[in-house]
Amino acid sequence: MGARVDLPPPGDISLLEIYRRMVLVRALERVRHQLWLERRLSGELHLALGQEATSVGLASSLRPEDWLWVSRRGLALRVARGLPPEEALAGEAPASEPPAGLSQATPAGDLAVAVGAALGMRLREERRICLAEFGDGAAGEGLFHESLNLAALWRAPIVFACVNNQYAGDRPYEMAHPVESVTARAAAYGIAAERVDGQDAQAVLAATQSAVDRAREGAGPGLVECVTYRTSPHVFRDPAAAEERRSREEVDFWRNRDPLRRFRAVLVRRHQAHAETLDVIAAAACAEVEQAVRRRFGPAGASSGAGRALLPVAAPTLPWR
Amino acid sequence: MRTRSYAESIQQTLDELAAAHPAILFLHAGDGAGAPAPRIAPAGRSLPDGAISRQYHADGATGIASAALGLALAGWHPLATLTPPASALVALQHLWIHLANATSPAVSHAPLVLRVPLAGGPALGQFTGLGTFRVAAPYTARDAAELLRDAVARAVPVLYLEDCRLYPRSDDSALPLSGPEGAVIRRPGRDVTLVAFSAMVGAALRAAEALAERGIEAEVIDPRTLAPFDQETVTRSVWRTHRALVVDEGETPLGPSLAAGITSAAFDELDAPVEVVRVPAGAASLSEAIARGAEAVVRQVRWLLGEKADPSRR
Numbered sequence: 001m002g003a004r005v006d007l008p009p010p011g012d013i014s015l016l017e018i019y020r021r022m023v024l025v026r027a028l029e030r031v032r033h034q035l036w037l038e039r040r041l042s043g044e045l046h047l048a049l050g051q052e053a054t055s056v057g058l059a060s061s062l063r064p065e066d067w068l069w070v071s072r073r074g075l076a077l078r079v080a081r082g083l084p085p086e087e088a089l090a091g092e093a094p095a096s097e098p099p100a101g102l103s104q105a106t107p108a109g110d111l112a113v114a115v116g117a118a119l120g121m122r123l124r125e126e127r128r129i130c131l132a133e134f135g136d137g138a139a140g141e142g143l144f145h146e147s148l149n150l151a152a153l154w155r156a157p158i159v160f161a162c163v164n165n166q167y168a169g170d171r172p173y174e175m176a177h178p179v180e181s182v183t184a185r186a187a188a189y190g191i192a193a194e195r196v197d198g199q200d201a202q203a204v205l206a207a208t209q210s211a212v213d214r215a216r217e218g219a220g221p222g223l224v225e226c227v228t229y230r231t232s233p234h235v236f237r238d239p240a241a242a243e244e245r246r247s248r249e250e251v252d253f254w255r256n257r258d259p260l261r262r263f264r265a266v267l268v269r270r271h272q273a274h275a276e277t278l279d280v281i282a283a284a285a286c287a288e289v290e291q292a293v294r295r296r297f298g299p300a301g302a303s304s305g306a307g308r309a310l311l312p313v314a315a316p317t318l319p320w321r
Numbered sequence: 322m323r324t325r326s327y328a329e330s331i332q333q334t335l336d337e338l339a340a341a342h343p344a345i346l347f348l349h350a351g352d353g354a355g356a357p358a359p360r361i362a363p364a365g366r367s368l369p370d371g372a373i374s375r376q377y378h379a380d381g382a383t384g385i386a387s388a389a390l391g392l393a394l395a396g397w398h399p400l401a402t403l404t405p406p407a408s409a410l411v412a413l414q415h416l417w418i419h420l421a422n423a424t425s426p427a428v429s430h431a432p433l434v435l436r437v438p439l440a441g442g443p444a445l446g447q448f449t450g451l452g453t454f455r456v457a458a459p460y461t462a463r464d465a466a467e468l469l470r471d472a473v474a475r476a477v478p479v480l481y482l483e484d485c486r487l488y489p490r491s492d493d494s495a496l497p498l499s500g501p502e503g504a505v506i507r508r509p510g511r512d513v514t515l516v517a518f519s520a521m522v523g524a525a526l527r528a529a530e531a532l533a534e535r536g537i538e539a540e541v542i543d544p545r546t547l548a549p550f551d552q553e554t555v556t557r558s559v560w561r562t563h564r565a566l567v568v569d570e571g572e573t574p575l576g577p578s579l580a581a582g583i584t585s586a587a588f589d590e591l592d593a594p595v596e597v598v599r600v601p602a603g604a605a606s607l608s609e610a611i612a613r614g615a616e617a618v619v620r621q622v623r624w625l626l627g628e629k630a631d632p633s634r635r
Contacts, residue, residue, distance in 0.1 A: 109418065
């Protein structure tokens with residue numbers, strides 16, 4: 001594990017920093033896709049494109065000593081928290097951060113491990129917490145329920161962070177869940193839960209921060225459900241196959257609710273940032289990713305597809321998909 | 322002088338660990354199956370704020386086993402008792418996925434002990450097929466204590482399989498100290514090597530007595546840990562006896578796997594194929610398990626030595 005990028009303390013994170021992290025994870029996911037198409041990345045690829053507000057909002061409330069547990073789509077959270085992009089391009093499936101270093105065994109498989117780690121932190125009175133990210137599909141698995149049960153029983157300092165992108169694989173949420181929200185399930189365990197617009201980074205950050213603070217103060221576990229949408233297919237397995245199975249209309253609807261463009265528009269409209277400043281930030285974040293590609297794959301790696309993949313992120317005013 | 326029973330040995334070791342180990346935590350999943358537990362206060366709703374308990378009870382062996390891994394990663398040394406055995410097996414398979422896919426040595430070297438109280442049966446051998454765990458299966462009361470202490474002393478995941486039918490059993494006071502490593506020859510003999518573990522050691526010893534009356538000297542080896550398996554002690558025994566049987570209670574994958582290992586290690590010295598004695602599972606008491614096991618072993622040994630028809634073709 002290389003040196004971690006210096007991050008501003010939580011609670012102090014600026015709007016511009018939130019924007020920078022969102023651009024960074026968008027750029028990285030686009031580049032990973034491109035590299036995978038060029039067969040420079042192997043294995044299955046699970047991208048979190050379109051989920052940047054959720055990824056950044058969830059990851060930005062943690063202190064360096066906290067532990068983050070991620071799903072196989074959770075690399076963006078680790079990058080948002082400071083994992084250098086070059087390291088993000090190194091492996092196949094993203095693993096939880098060291099010292100855990102678990103690759104997700106089953107969709108809900110890490111949750112109980114995280115609960116145990118959180119109990120361990122509480123017993124040492126360390127005021128550290130665990131944040132465990134998982135998908136909506138995990139809420140149907142037995143271990144999700146065992147984990148919430150144990151966390152509530154032990155008042156473990158853990159935040160269950162559900163990234164509800166409304167699909168488990170290609171199966172829509174309502175097909176597999178008898179209740180409307182994952183939040184509703186937390187009530188059975190007496191766990192405070194909040195459902196937020198996962199396209200709104202500030203809303204995600206605020207809800208997560210309050211759950212994180214409560215857990216840190218000893219008030220027990222919390223659950224945050226971020227309703228979002230991935231604009232890329234569930235998984236990339238075969239470069240030749242078209243793998244999007246959702247309707248074009250639905251994907252377009254959510255592309256029009258793009259969290260990056262939306263956040264950018266809000267900042268500019270509220271005079272919280274100049275468009276030019278945001279462009280500079282975006283260009284710098286893209287340059288960071290491009291440099292990481294170059295370091296990892298040599299000069300040719302960056303010049304081929306990566307630049308093209310980054311262009312719409314670096315110059316977000318251009319029309320793009 | 323009466324020595325401590327198997328259950329008392331476990332009880333005393335747990336109490337010692339609770340008193341002296343700075344990082345130990347006790348977790349219990351399920352009803353506990355009457356297994357010994359440390360005599361310290363359990364966590365509960367009545368526990369005041371800020372008080373730290375070393376003992377936690379809940380349902381769901383899979384959640385508890387996973388949480389034990391998390392506690393180990395966070396610097397504790399959890400000892401989780403998983404009941405019933407079927408739930409424990411599901412839990413361990415889940416944990417195995419974590420350990421097998423870990424990208425960090427912190428996971429494969431997580432210091433945790435998973436105690437599974439069982440009564441022989443198919444579950445016992447299933448556990449050993451999982452790999453990645455160190456597996457202890459004590460037969461004597463002395464080993465019950467020694468291997469449990471050893472499990473906690475090791476910085477790796479350890480399965481500790483205790484046979485509940487052995488709880489009341491006390492050791493012969495002449496039993497020598499053997500240390501935590503390697504197999505032990507429970508009875509020397511020159512004609513056939515019997516490899517048996519847990520309660521089946523008793524069956525093999527009973528069979529050896531019966532065979533001795535017929536002039537057949539069986540050597541009984543108790544591997545004590547199934548992983549790692551002390552192949553060397555068994556191979557040296559086969560160099561003397563040239564015949565070996567593995568005693569396995571229930572249809573488990575363990576018997577054939579040990580038999581294949583012995584065949585491979587001692588092939589040139591063997592006068593007969595290494596067979597697995599399949600002792601019917603489901604004996605509720607130790608005496609019944611031993612009687613069943615001894616009968617099956619005697620029958621198989623007599624066939625092996627040409628005294629009797631092939632028992633599988635009767």
